[in-house]
Amino acid sequence: MYAFERTNKAKKPIKQRAIESNRQIRIKDIAARAKVSIGTVDRVLHNRGEVAESTRKKILEIVEELNYQPNILASTLASKKSAVFATLMPQPLSEDAYWSKPSKGAQKRIAELRQYGLQMQPFMFNQGDSKSFEKEAQRILELQPDGVALAPFFKKEALRFIDQLNELNIPFVFIDSEIRDAGQLSYIGQDSYQSGLVSGKLLDMILPDGNILVIHFAREMDNQNHLIQREKAFYDWFSQQTGSPHQLFTTDVADTDDPAWEDKITDKIRSHSIKGIFVTNSKVFNVGSLLEKKEINDIKVIGHDLLKENVSYLKKGLVHFLICQRPEEQGYEAINKLFRSVVQKRTIDEKNYTSIDIITKENVDYYKEFK
Amino acid sequence: MYAFERTNKAKKPIKQRAIESNRQIRIKDIAARAKVSIGTVDRVLHNRGEVAESTRKKILEIVEELNYQPNILASTLASKKSAVFATLMPQPLSEDAYWSKPSKGAQKRIAELRQYGLQMQPFMFNQGDSKSFEKEAQRILELQPDGVALAPFFKKEALRFIDQLNELNIPFVFIDSEIRDAGQLSYIGQDSYQSGLVSGKLLDMILPDGNILVIHFAREMDNQNHLIQREKAFYDWFSQQTGSPHQLFTTDVADTDDPAWEDKITDKIRSHSIKGIFVTNSKVFNVGSLLEKKEINDIKVIGHDLLKENVSYLKKGLVHFLICQRPEEQGYEAINKLFRSVVQKRTIDEKNYTSIDIITKENVDYYKEFK
DNA sequence: TTAATTGTCGTGTTCGTACACGGAAAAATT
DNA sequence: AATTTTTCCGTGTACGAACACGACAATTAA
Missing domain, CATH: 3.40.50.2300 (Response regulator)
Known part of the structure; x- marks a missing residue:
């Protein structure tokens, strides 16, 4: 829609005053001060064409002195760069x-x-x-x-x-x-390592006891360096805490199309008495859906990124924190x-x-x- | 400093192509299409002066059809509004x-x-x-x-x-x-109430037991509606948790110039077995300094805003979370x-x-x- | 001494829009 | 029919910078 001022005729016109005080300095002003033409100043500013060393110096001095700031509006309008x-x-x-x-x-x-x-x-x-x-x-x-x-x-x-x-x-x-x-x-x-530390700290703070499972949902881990970094930092956090009551485990899930992964994870949760899960990327909704399906609700979950699905599990209370990197x-x-x-x-x-x-x-x- | 292109002469010039495809539509184009002058189009767009109803309509149609978007650069440059x-x-x-x-x-x-x-x-x-x-x-x-x-x-x-x-x-x-x-x-x-809920949740999560002290550092609470809101939400959080092991208390500190407040707070901490403190505004550094001085370090502290001093206590581990509102x-x-x-x-x-x-x-x- | 070259610079046009001024045609008034 | 008034619209200049062109003087080469 095209509207412009038609909609608000009543508004009073914008003031046209007090501007002289901080009037913008134009190339013209510099030219006048240096007693040369606009073209010459232009050449100095953009090192175009040739300018006598003496005038170039003089102009640069004046530019400095007056603190000339080019008008971006006019500049881009005129240059038509693209x-x-x-x-x-x-x-x-x-x-x-x-x-x-x-x-x-x-x-x-x-x-x-x-x-x-x-x-x-x-x-x-x-x-x-x-x-x-x-x-x-x-x-x-x-x-x-x-x-x-x-x-x-x-x-x-x-x-x-x-x-x-x-x-x-x-x-x-x-x-x-x-x-x-x-x-x-x-x-x-993002600084992946640091974000892993944050995840570690948060899960540590809210988890009185029980073990922790780190899950990578990724096809190939070869090109997923930041997932590795996050995991490393996560482990580092817990190894730096003295007498931490938590033990850590890691699993990769390559393919969620094959529903076998669900049982694999569920078994791990049971057998290792897992009370906290950290998903190293945005696929944490998989865990949310699994916990919902299996009606497990005594596990604290941390994952990444605000996907719609992740947010939905966050609101249901099945995911406790999402780390986001904008x-x-x-x-x-x-x-x-x-x-x-x-x-x-x-x-x-x-x-x-x-x-x-x-x-x-x-x-x-x-x-x-x-x- | 004034630098411009002088620093990177080597860069190749920006392309001047492929632009015709999404060429901007100008007032001129509309004028040509409608077989009127630029001035007329201008009058229609800004309801200046008078224009025959028929031509006005025609112009507006063309504007719509071509989806004319005024060039902000040229517009502000020309209008010199301020x-x-x-x-x-x-x-x-x-x-x-x-x-x-x-x-x-x-x-x-x-x-x-x-x-x-x-x-x-x-x-x-x-x-x-x-x-x-x-x-x-x-x-x-x-x-x-x-x-x-x-x-x-x-x-x-x-x-x-x-x-x-x-x-x-x-x-x-x-x-x-x-x-x-x-x-x-x-x-x-900020939505003060909601931010109070966040504080409540965080402190609740990281505090296994012990009581909580809410401190307002403010001269007069009359005009501090958002501090009240934060406090209210904070209390609401805990009253909604069933079987919460925490009891809440509130204190106002009107004047930190008078060092008497320190003893008052310290006494409260001791007598009420306080393990968590929530400061409703940016003055949480006061608590940090107090805890440091009295060598108390088993208390979890939450406050607001990233003042330099607050950050310093955050890094020392005397303050655990800061809620920030940009x-x-x-x-x-x-x-x-x-x-x-x-x-x-x-x-x-x-x-x-x-x-x-x-x-x-x-x-x-x-x-x-x-x- | 004249022509060619080089070093310096000024002028004029352009970008797309805003806005003032005034001209021409149409309508209303004598 | 001659005039005033109203309605409608075109032209020209400005905004500040970019950039092409070519003018003019100072050198150099012929």
């Missing part, structure tokens, strides 16, 4: 699955920046198929975008891709997980970093750990990632 | 005190919007003196700003102020606490709402509860309010 970014992320397994979220965040930032002529081209690969990763990577290289945000899911393939990006001088950011010193502009994601914000931030670097030419931080949010039944309804 | 906003908040008691934060957030948003010609005029009153509130309110009325963000600390005085604002047709938003149905554009703050984000959001409504003429949500964040030793370093 850029195409590509994202390379896993195909979400369902509508509400984890990987739909970073994508949404990226879309949001792109929508906000449409005025700046930004465009995005999403590429998605199959989580279980490194070949599809390579194929999509190849398509990105053909597109030759101005920036790439990728989840380096398959390390070997990602490294090869990155090499080519570097060669083509295309900047990129990592999202979710990271390869160190690969020439990335930035990394956006996936939408990660997508948003990834695009934002590319924008700031590529279009605005600003320098950006190399690391960007998102916060480790603790969500429980009572605060989940107030949790919003975005402003 | 607005002055005023904030009315308590004077922070110290550099790092709670009330310095909403102010910082507001400043931040103002800085970002400088390009739009926005200005802010902060007014601060003495938390213990309703007269000073009235005085500052009067000064705001003299300024006649285009919008006001205020913390309605003193209800009676705030109501009188708001009446005058409404009369002058000046929009305003509440921050921190709220007066219902007073004509506000929006309310930005005060900077509140200030930021308050200005943002005013901007969106006053300058951009957009509609905005009436309520904006900030999230209830749970902070502990392990995740505090990763907690950032802002992107």
Whole structure:
């Protein structure tokens, strides 16, 4: 809908005063002060064309003195710059699955920046198929975008891709997980180790006794480094507590399509007198549904990420804490970093750990990632 | 520092392609389509001057059809609109005190919007003196700003102020606490009751036995409705648990300058076998320092807000949880709402509860309010 | 001495919108 | 029929920055 002011005629006009005091400094002002033309100042600011060393110095001094800040509005309007970014992320397994979220965040930032002529081209690969990763990577290289945000899911393939990006001088950011010193502009994601510590502490605090089961719901653990990190930190927490009454066990569940896993876990719970469960990723709803079905309700459960299903088990009291890493914000931030670097030419931080949010039944309804 | 492109000459120029596909629709395009001049379209869009009903209709149809979205950059650049906003908040008691934060957030948003010609005029009153509130309110009325963000600390005085604002047709938003149905554009703050529930749950979870002391550090409780709400919810939590092993007590500490309060609290702890403490506001550092001094370390403590001092006791393990309400984000959001409504003429949500964040030793370093 | 080259710079147009001014046509008034 | 008044609409300039083009002087080469 197109509305504008028609709806609120009554509003009084906005003030047109008091602005002289902090009037913006324009290129024009600098030119006047330096007694040169606008074109000359422009050349100095953007190192275009040639300028006599003396005038260049004079202009830079005045720029400094007057603290000139370019008007972004006018700048982007005039330059008509445009850029195409590509994202390379896993195909979400369902509508509400984890990987739909970073994508949404990226879309949001792109929508906000449409005025700046930004465009995005999403590429998605199959989580279980490194070949599809390579194929999509190849398509990105053909597109030759101005920036790439990728989840380096398959390390070997990602490294090869990155090499080519570097060669083509295309900047990129990592999202979710990271390869160190690969020439990335930035990394956006959680500190997996630290988040494992948080999980450990929380479960420890609310569990007077009984043993603990750590469950990885993942097809192959090879490319799931952050799950390993979380598990490691979780174990470390308990090994650092003196005289901890808990014993820890770990299980992998590769395939939840095969219902055999349910009995396997149920047996483990019974035989090891498990009183606490930590699921290392967003698949904790599986545990919720299992406990509900088997009517087990004396187990404390911690998992990750605010999927709809997870929230539902949180509200039912079958899951006690969800650790959240603001996936939408990660997508948003990834695009934002590319924008700031590529279009605005600003320098950006190399690391960007998102916060480790603790969500429980009572605060989940107030949790919003975005402003 | 002024840098621009000088630093990264090597970067290749941004692409200038593929943009035709989603080319922006301009007023010019609409004018051409409708076979009228730009001026006419402009008059229709802004109901300026008069336009024949037939052409007006035609233009609106085309606008609809082409889904015209005005270019905000060009628009604000050309209009040179400007607005002055005023904030009315308590004077922070110290550099790092709670009330310095909403102010910082507001400043931040103002800085970002400088390009739009926005200005802010902060007014601060003495938390213990309703007269000073009235005085500052009067000064705001003299300024006649285009919008006001205020913390309605003193209800009676705030109501009188708001009446005058409404009369002058000046929009305003509440921050921190709220007066219902007073004509506000929006309310930005925490749901105090809910945050009290969160505190109750957390303390309950980590406390096997022993009694609990609720402390209000506040001069007068009359104007501290949200502290009351938090306390009420906290009590409600425990009364809803069947067979809770905890008994609750409440104390007010009006003045921490008088060191007598320390003994009073210490006595209470001893005589009531207190094992948990809940401080209803940001003054929990007082408890931290007390416990440290008296070398008491078997008490679980929950308080509010990430003041530097609070964080330091959190890290020492003397405070176990801090509930945070993102005060900077509140200030930021308050200005943002005013901007969106006053300058951009957009509609905005009436309520904006900030999230209830749970902070502990392990995740505090990763907690950032802002992107 | 003239032509060609290089180093410096100014002018003019553009981006998409806002808004003032005034002109022309149509309607209403003498 | 001549005039005033009203209705309707087009033109031109501004916002602040980006960038292309070419002017002019100072050098250098012929």
